Amino acid sequence: MIDDVRISNVALPPEQLLIRNTAAADTTVAFWKFDKLPGHHRDSSANGNHLQHTGSAVTPDESALIDFCHVLLNSNEFLYVD
Secondary structure: OOOOEEEEOOOOOHHHOOOOOOOOOOOEEEEEOOOOOOOOOOEOOOOOOOOOOOOOOOOHHHHHHHHHHHHHHOOHHHOOOO
């Protein structure tokens, strides 16, 4: 089960990895905590990149982000579990 997912726009040093630092930083693009509060689909960062279902066509950039997230979520090298 995945607890938190954070996307940053820079490579993070070990001391800033989510397992050690649970706060969103200036470099955080999106941070989904999947908790009851603020909500399972709500972005906890200041960027407001909330998850949403869409019935319409997505842009090429959105499609690329969706593909990237699928790769991350399906690759064991990227999942860190306590």
